Amino acid sequence: MTFDVEIRDADLVAELDMARETPGFEFKRMELSQKQASRDKLASLSRDARRRELVRRKLEDTPTDADDLRHIHSVLAMCGLPYSRQPLSVREYERKQGRMSLVVEAGKLRNPETGNRIEQPLPFGPKARLLLMHLCSEAIRQQGPTIEVADSLTGFIRDMGFPVTGGKKGTLQAFKEQINALAACKLSVGMWDGRHAVEYQGMPFSRIDVWLPTSPDQMMLWPSTLTFSMDFYTTLAKHALPIRAEAVRAFAGSARKLDMYFWFNYRLHRLRQPLPISWNALAEQFGGDYGRQRDFKRGFADDLKDVLDVFPKLPVKLTEAGMTVSPAGPDALYLPPLRKR
Structure with a gap:
């Protein structure tokens, strides 16, 4: 994200004017430019994509928020x-x-x-x-x-x-x-x-x-x-x-995305090595009402992209054969460290 974006929003312009003639003016200008760029990015997104972006930012700000569990x-x-x-x-x-x-x-x-x-x-x-x-x-x-x-x-x-x-x-x-x-x-x-x-x-x-x-x-x-x-x-x-309630809000309109989030949450930190999962196995888990596998593949890829918008650290990769999931700690899903039983 560039930090040299024209500052246009009225509140940011007012904040910039107040900082003029101060020693830290250039730093303040760069900070406000970053805020303007962030707002511009949000404004360019669809409603659902904007919600996912806001959820991701909030999860990053409070990665181990126990009150949100x-x-x-x-x-x-x-x-x-x-x-x-x-x-x-x-x-x-x-x-x-x-x-x-x-x-x-x-x-x-x-x-x-x-x-x-x-x-x-x-x-x-x-x-x-x-x-x-x-x-x-x-x-x-x-x-x-x-x-x-x-x-x-x-x-x-x-x-x-x-x-x-x-x-x-x-x-x-x-x-x-x-x-x-x-x-x-x-x-x-x-x-x-x-x-x-x-x-x-x-x-x-x-x-x-x-x-x-x-x-x-x-x-x-x-x-x-x-x-x-x-x-x-x-x-x-x-x-x-x-699970994180904030993350659930991002997927509240989709049963399949909720299932994917829950599934990753359960499987991820239990892995000891990368796990390849075939398309047939994925369709059995998440296929639901899809009649043809090619339609499922397309829909699953789109849903996984939305999940990755919220959890960019998820170590998953789609392949011709299916999906590979690698081990990761709870931080990949912004959860507190696991407690020993």
Whole structure:
């Protein structure tokens, strides 16, 4: 970036005028020129690219900010939910990755007005992933399995960069649909090491307090309090993966980019040597709804470029055969140093 850019913004011009006739004027001019160049670069970017650039700068300024840490279950980070809405008739979804597996079974919630049980869809997309992160983070932060959802959801939606809007197509409706799906579903989380296998099977939540909104355009079940089952909460406490909320905001609109961030977060510092991953394996992990591999390759390359905009130190390289990931410390993802268990 050049530092000899014409200073045009009114506040920078005023600051420059105040510095005239001072001993450090030339240094000040160069500093303000750098600021002008930085602003010009931001102005030339698209909205999403501008968000990624701002997130990268903030992460660089606070590379080990503990206050910005959130958590998600390691298995949920490795074995993601569906990328797109599944028909209501599809009641089960399974993903495997390495020696972990996740099976999600869609469930039902009881209508507090009629007493009828209403089928919920499978959770899907970026909002379900963001909610899982929020709920897991709240459980870790509060060191307990019960989360007061109603009091925190609106602030969480804003914190992720979404406007809080009502109506059938508003963000509240979309997030409520996903939290209902998560509250009703059954999870089977499996891990094995070649000698032993452990599998948690059951509802992630042991108690769900629901109420029916009175606004006509938001008539749907809505949990106000969720309590993780003790089995799930115990595995979460043991296998919580730290992530940066600031980074999550950069990818909040894309389920695939969130999955890529979570996946890198889990795999990167566990490597001891460069790991080549074939295109077939990448498509199995991140392919989602792509029908043709060439379309997946193009889409994956574009998404990886966006991830690298935020994390330029990620040691990854695309090849004709797939992708190679090299070992790196948590600093590549702006995380605090690992604590010894």
